[in-house]
Amino acid sequence: MVDRVRPRDLMFLEDESPETPLHNATIEIFDPGEGEDALDHAALLNLIRDRIAFVPRYRQRLQAVPGHLAAPLWVDDENFDLAFHVRRSALPRPGTAAQLRELVARIVSRPLDRSRPLWEIYFVEGLEGGRVALLTKTHQALVDGVHTVDLGQLLLDLQPETRELEPDDWAPRRTPNPARLLADAVRGNLTDPGELLDTVRTGSRAFAREADRRTGRARSFARAATGRRPRTKGVINGPLSQQRRVVTVETCLADYRRVREAHGGTINDVILATLTGALRAWLMTRAESMGGLRQVRALVPVSVIDEELEATSLGSQIAAHFVDLPIGEPSPAVRLHQVSYSFQAHKDTGRSVAANRLAGIAGFAPTTFHAIGSRVASDELRRGYQLSVTNVPGPQAPLYAAGARMLASYPVPPLTAGHPLAIGVTSYDGGVFYGITADRDWIPDAELFGTCIGEALDELLEISAEGRDRAPRGRRATKGSVTGKVVAKATQRSARKSPPRPGPKA
Incomplete structure (x- = not known):
């Protein structure tokens, strides 16, 4: 049976460029344990060798059809090398954590090798405290949640004891020769109108893409000759380079619950309100202040039950939800209630899926949900959002890989054209872990944005009933904090330049 790349997956392959490598990544931190049973590179190889049979596409590569008369195929990699x-x-x-983030940034900046299966895992040793890290990198075309889930979902167990599985006797099927591929393509185009239409679309997109590339190269040459930089498109939107920055932030889930208990709403509302406050503080520290922005339009993929959307193997579908984050509003309480209100309409539809249901899916499903969320963000580029935020609840009990306990999990979402900032959030085992991907040139102060997240959460805790008497966990956006001082100066500058404007109504 011919396993052609589906049109939607093909679009991810076609839209990829050196500036926009479309792969998802995850950083997972482990306590490897001690002695012979400690998690090391050999133990990880054995674990993946035992589990990879559940995701056959991880041993398949792309095979082009001569003359591009049909979409490429997924074929077994006869030279597969784990x-x-x-x-x-x-x-x-x-x-240090900073050294790990720098290593991750360099790795995620590089595209995957298309002549091999589209995934990589890095086992990183040497972290302080004797810990180790796993960096998983998978292409958007590989993980669709329908035929293939993320490999990371299958490597983790509820107990330290590794599950015994049946031996895998996989043997690769032979790749069809070019003549067979060509004959199958011609036959499919003649007998299947849908396949012929996909072929025409593929050819048209390839022609348009090549024209865009030539135009882009001409523009790049002109900029190099004149020394001009690309025109600014916005404070958090602009052109991408080929390099990335990665920022990680760890917070406590109990803090979000305190805010929710005091103000209502959901954990997701509190997380987005925290990000709103962080964006406000961070943008006010920049030379251009907030650039006149009063709101940031964010795409937040949500889980729904909707038969009209593509079914997944996770028990729900993923749909796009747009929310205007009120960064112009100075009150953290008002920001929180505005965010909660924007999600109320989604809750009232009856399609929403409870967070505890998502957290109860077998394995570690957040990695797959983040991959699908990134696909949704790519699909919705035409809708004109400014920022993508993927928030996925995970299990609140510890998970283990080959007996080693996972301590943290940070998503590293890909960047899409014109969007030099993307945010992923995963809750797991009492923690809420932020993963921020930023363009290295356009956003050189991404670390400061990470600091602002902790301070924005402290602001919300201060206005919550249980947060008033709570000792501060970290620096707050007050006069004594680093960002607070810069924010105060930026506010004074803005007040001198123009009279205050009312914020958006709740």
């Missing part, structure tokens, strides 16, 4: 995909790396001991 050791190539499961790589070993190390930081100089004791490796």
